[in-house]
Amino acid sequence: MIIKCDKMEFPNTPFDDSNISEGSKIGGKMDKRKQIEGEVREYKSKNLDAERRRRQKLSERLLELRSLVPNITNMTKETIITDAITYIRELQTNVNNLSEQLLEMEATHGEELERKSEEILDTAEEMANWGIEPEVQVAHIGTNKLWMKIVCQKKRGGFTKLMEAMNVLGFDLNDTSVTASKGAFLVTSSVEVVRGGLIDAHQIREILLEIIRGI
Amino acid sequence: MIIKCDKMEFPNTPFDDSNISEGSKIGGKMDKRKQIEGEVREYKSKNLDAERRRRQKLSERLLELRSLVPNITNMTKETIITDAITYIRELQTNVNNLSEQLLEMEATHGEELERKSEEILDTAEEMANWGIEPEVQVAHIGTNKLWMKIVCQKKRGGFTKLMEAMNVLGFDLNDTSVTASKGAFLVTSSVEVVRGGLIDAHQIREILLEIIRGI
DNA sequence: ATGCACACGTGACAC
DNA sequence: TGTGTCACGTGTGCA
Numbered sequence: 023m024i025i026k027c028d029k030m031e032f033p034n035t036p037f038d039d040s041n042i043s044e045g046s047k048i049g050g051k052m053d054k055r056k057q058i059e060g061e062v063r064e065y066k067s068k069n070l071d072a073e074r075r076r077r078q079k080l081s082e083r084l085l086e087l088r089s090l091v092p093n094i095t096n097m098t099k100e101t102i103i104t105d106a107i108t109y110i111r112e113l114q115t116n117v118n119n120l121s122e123q124l125l126e127m128e129a130t131h132g133e134e135l136e137r138k139s140e141e142i143l144d145t146a147e148e149m150a151n152w153g154i155e156p157e158v159q160v161a162h163i164g165t166n167k168l169w170m171k172i173v174c175q176k177k178r179g180g181f182t183k184l185m186e187a188m189n190v191l192g193f194d195l196n197d198t199s200v201t202a203s204k205g206a207f208l209v210t211s212s213v214e215v216v217r218g219g220l221i222d223a224h225q226i227r228e229i230l231l232e233i234i235r236g237i
Numbered sequence: 238m239i240i241k242c243d244k245m246e247f248p249n250t251p252f253d254d255s256n257i258s259e260g261s262k263i264g265g266k267m268d269k270r271k272q273i274e275g276e277v278r279e280y281k282s283k284n285l286d287a288e289r290r291r292r293q294k295l296s297e298r299l300l301e302l303r304s305l306v307p308n309i310t311n312m313t314k315e316t317i318i319t320d321a322i323t324y325i326r327e328l329q330t331n332v333n334n335l336s337e338q339l340l341e342m343e344a345t346h347g348e349e350l351e352r353k354s355e356e357i358l359d360t361a362e363e364m365a366n367w368g369i370e371p372e373v374q375v376a377h378i379g380t381n382k383l384w385m386k387i388v389c390q391k392k393r394g395g396f397t398k399l400m401e402a403m404n405v406l407g408f409d410l411n412d413t414s415v416t417a418s419k420g421a422f423l424v425t426s427s428v429e430v431v432r433g434g435l436i437d438a439h440q441i442r443e444i445l446l447e448i449i450r451g452i
Numbered sequence: 453a454t455g456c457a458c459a460c461g462t463g464a465c466a467c
Numbered sequence: 468t469g470t471g472t473c474a475c476g477t478g479t480g481c482a
Contacts, residue, residue, distance in 0.1 A: 283469090284472095288471090
């Protein structure tokens with residue numbers, strides 16, 4: 023397009039824009055045009071202020087975006103967007119990794135719990151089918167010597183717990199027969215009570231019942 | 238600034254820019270200036286092409302940003318940035334929620350695992366301190382009768398696994414003595430091999446070694 | 453025809 | 468010095 027010199031307004035003539043808000047600039051170059059005296063045309067483009075508002079909104083958005091991105095290399099428009107891009111990529115991979123880990127952990131954890139509870143349920147059911155019930159018998163068979171029979175539900179780690187309890191109670195196990203079948207542990211054992219250990223059969227029976235209930 | 242009409246170039250005179258790449262426009266308004274014949278000034282601003290490159294890079298970045306955001310309401314510059322902002326906010330809350338869940342789950346599940354492994358490490362250390370090593374002895378003590386001694390690391394559920402293996406191998410346990418101390422299981426047992434079960438002592442020993450290794 | 457979004461070329465700065 | 472970035476006012480096409 024040709025701009026004719028005479029009888030035509032100058033489209034790009036910079037007007038006085040000192041009333042434009044100078045805040046929230048991106049690069050902050052403070053583009054203040056000095057108005058020299060003289061023949062200033064009163065021409066205004068129809069969308070001048072609209073354009074100003076548009077630019078202002080865009081700058082605000084850009085600043086808002088910048089405020090969200092933690093790693094800022096520069097303040098220029100391009101770097102703001104570039105940093106936002108890399109940040110979004112980081113966040114996306116983060117979300118992927120986290121959800122993957124979470125899914126995996128849920129899968130293992132849930133499976134384990136399910137497997138355990140199924141196992142326990144199975145053994146409980148099996149015990150019920152065979153008419154087996156938890157049972158503890160304790161009898162003295164000599165000084166510091168006890169004979170005991172324990173029937174309890176077969177659970178993983180149950181026997182270890184029982185052994186630990188035995189150790190804590192101060193029992194030494196001799197001639198212990200352990201059978202795991204039909205969803206239950208059957209333990210018959212002759213034990214020797216070390217010095218300081220309990221010797222009351224009834225009391226021991228109650229304690230053992232408590233223990234196998236907790237297993 | 239005043240633009241004098243005579244003897245001065247027109248700063249905003251649109252030049253022929255048909256050689257500028259028209260691709261990757263944002264709003265795609267195809268701002269093609271029609272060059273009318275006649276007096277076209279040959280004036281070029283010093284940073285004209287630099288500015289063109291800058292704009293092009295910025296447009297590319299903007300498109301790249303747009304390609305990362307799934308929910309797009311519009312194609313305008315402002316909406317691209319706004320959508321990116323909301324998307325980043327979404328991603329951030331997502332990351333927070335996920336990591337929180339993960340931490341919570343690790344607090345429960347991970348503790349269990351850690352506790353278990355610490356336990357195992359403890360027993361292994363205890364075994365090493367006492368100079369105890371995994372050991373399997375198998376001897377025939379009659380037709381279909383075996384005597385065996387097994388020393389293995391004490392783990393939760395280990396004895397149950399051993400019993401299950403025994404059942405699978407077709408062994409019936411009689412007079413089994415089990416002691417759990419010093420971080421190890423000590424199992425001495427006389428077993429009866431049911432019909433169809435293995436009877437070769439050496440083979441049985443290898444199998445049992447394999448099993449207690451897997452416990 | 454009215455408003456909106458855009459690319460353009462430019463002068464002013466900053467480093 | 469130049470190189471890069473900015474805001475500006477504009478023309479233009481589209482809904």
